[in-house]
Amino acid sequence: MNASLRPLLPPGPYLLCDDTVRPDMPLVAKAERLLAGGARVVQLRMKRTPVREALEVARQVVQLCRRAGAVCLLNDRVDLALLSDAHGVHVGDEDVPPEAARSLLGPGRLVGVTVRGVEGAIAAREAGADYVGVGPVFGTTTKQVPAPVLGVEGLARVVKGSPLPVVGIGGVGLDNMPWVAATGVHGAAVVSDALLAQDIAERVRLLASAFEQGRVGG
Ligand SMILES: Cc1ncc(COP(=O)(O)OP(=O)(O)O)c(N)n1
Ligand SMILES: Cc1nc(C(=O)O)sc1CCOP(=O)(O)O
Ligand SMILES: [Mg+2]
Numbered sequence: 001m002n003a004s005l006r007p008l009l010p011p012g013p014y015l016l017c018d019d020t021v022r023p024d025m026p027l028v029a030k031a032e033r034l035l036a037g038g039a040r041v042v043q044l045r046m047k048r049t050p051v052r053e054a055l056e057v058a059r060q061v062v063q064l065c066r067r068a069g070a071v072c073l074l075n076d077r078v079d080l081a082l083l084s085d086a087h088g089v090h091v092g093d094e095d096v097p098p099e100a101a102r103s104l105l106g107p108g109r110l111v112g113v114t115v116r117g118v119e120g121a122i123a124a125r126e127a128g129a130d131y132v133g134v135g136p137v138f139g140t141t142t143k144q145v146p147a148p149v150l151g152v153e154g155l156a157r158v159v160k161g162s163p164l165p166v167v168g169i170g171g172v173g174l175d176n177m178p179w180v181a182a183t184g185v186h187g188a189a190v191v192s193d194a195l196l197a198q199d200i201a202e203r204v205r206l207l208a209s210a211f212e213q214g215r216v217g218g
Pocket of ligand 1: 133
């Protein structure tokens with residue numbers, strides 16, 4: 001497959017379907033609610049799910065996303081992405097390096113890479129990545145991140161210098177979404193603000209309209 005046939009990463013809210021936040025709710029139920037709210041990108045992040053169960057969940061969530069016309073990315077696991085026919089992966093410093101992910105996935109799938117600044121974004125492009133995840137934008141309790149908080153100004157600097165589309169992550173939610181979108185980010189990744197909401201689907205709808213409200217030129 002030619003790289004031009006690779007799926008595009010839809011702009012806007014980028015929702016994580018995560019097993020560490022609200023662990024009492026099954027991942028497939030979370031994915032259904034995210035998609036019911038119109039999620040166009042879902043990253044399946046499984047840190048606690050045993051691998052055989054994770055493969056089964058990945059197959060179900062990928063199928064749900066494909067039916068809904070959404071892009072599904074697997075966090076960390078290139079093997080599960082291939083076995084579930086996901087649209088791609090998101091990898092960071094503790095995962096398979098981006099060059100290896102690209103070589104295993106080929107040109108037809110997306111590779112996202114976590115970076116902390118413009119230099120990292122340049123290296124990610126050279127490694128064959130399609131987009132970069134940049135954070136933490138704000139403080140977060142979802143994960144202990146070994147990097148300082150960027151704030152919206154720091155995020156805007158990375159957006160300006162990055163050769164790849166930027167997805168901001170870390171503490172992003174309804175209250176700050178317009179400011180995050182106003183930096184010119186391609187996407188805004190959200191974990192707890194969506195998954196902890198009483199009505200997850202409605203929260204996703206609100207996040208999308210808040211992104212549109214803040215979007216550069218929007
Ligand atoms: C969109 C996005 N950006 C950054 C991350 C963090 O990935 P990583 O550094 O590999 O950390 P874990 O998520 O694996 O804990 C992400 N998942 N998504
Ligand atoms: C998984 C992850 N990675 C981050 C990074 O900065 O690399 S912040 C983060 C967690 C984001 O969760 P929430 O939306 O609940 O703050
Ligand atoms: Mg990772």
